[in-house]
Amino acid sequence: MTLFEIDNVRKTFTNGEVKEEILKGINLSLREGEITALVGASGSGKSTLLTIAAGLQPTTEGQVLFEGKNMTNMSAEQVRQVRASKFGFVFQFAHLVPFLTVEEQLMLMLDVSETKLKKHEQTEEVNRILKLVGMDHRKNAYPSSLSGGEKQRVAIARAIIHKPKVLFADEPTASLDSKRSKEVMLLIRDLTKTLNITTLMVTHDEEMLAYADHIVKMSDGLILQNTN
Template identity: 90%
Template sequence: MEIFTIDKVRKTFINGEVEEEILKGINLTLKEGEVTALVGASGSGKSTLLTIAAGLQPTSEGQIIFEGKNMTVMSSEQVRKVRASKFGFVFQFAHLVPFLTVAEQLMLMLDVSESKLKKQEQKREVDRILKLVGMDHRKNAYPSSLSGGEKQRVAIARAMIHKPKVLFADEPTASLDSKRSKDVMSLIQDLTKTLNITTLMVTHDEEMLSYADHIIKMSDGLILYNKDSNLAPKEMA
């Protein structure tokens, strides 16, 4: 089912006296249970598109429609509430709080998302999601004792703990080696299917594209193509 629509979105910045158009009328539809990968050279507009879709910056023109509601006409507080309750985020680095244990990282996210679960229910949910990402045995560990791959698993669990509808992943494997990158992408793919969420991911790594259902290639603020992930990497040049 279609859950997210990016409709004729443009983004313009003023650089001195020069107007720079970063996005030039983007149209994109995202579905539940699918991973969509945004690829393209630096400056192509993919990260700008992701942050606009996530409500982290406004459009210059166009609409972001989520669950049938136009986010571009919402107040900043309404958008904040959507982000907190409906969206999850994973970045290149895990950005874990150094003085919180793995379990406490997730409990904090439940508080931020204004979860209505009681404390005991929250603890059970933390145990459930940590088991799902293979980190239940490390729930009392602090970030300093975790490997890079483990930190990203915790970051994914934190992004999923409040049961978001959409996961935004910005270069989630860029700081990892090849094996850990594949492990993390396999986890994101599995959770997208298992939890029936919508994942929008920015990546430079062509090896990660096999984990996506759709590949969007961008260049100079435009979508060059939108194809299924059975596209071979060599055809992407």
């Protein structure tokens, strides 16, 4: 099932009298239970495309349809609600709160995403997700005692704790060594399939493309190749 439709999206930035077109008419469909990887040189527009799809910045032209609804026409508050309830985010660095334990990181996310779970239900859900990502044995640990790979696993758990429809991953393995990068990508792939999530990932590491269902190569604001 197609969850996202990116329709003729253009993005132009203006600096004084100079206009720079970053995206030049992008068309892309994203389906449930699949990973789409955006790859390309720095400045190709892949991160801009991800942030537009995630509702973090507006289009200049074109539209983004999510679950059949046009996000381009939504108010800022409506887009915020979609992000909070339907989207999860993983970045290059885990950005964990240093004074919260692993368990508390996920509890905080449940509060922020405004889930209606009771306290005991929150605890049960946190334990379930931590077991799913292989971090249940570290739930009382603080970020300072975690390895890079463990931090990213917690970041992924935090991103999916509220059961999002879409996972946006911006260079999720860039700060990890080869072994841990593969472990994290295996986890993202397994979660995408198990939870039927739509994952849109930006990466510069071509080894990570082996874990994607679709590879979209970008250059100079255009899609050069869309490979299944």
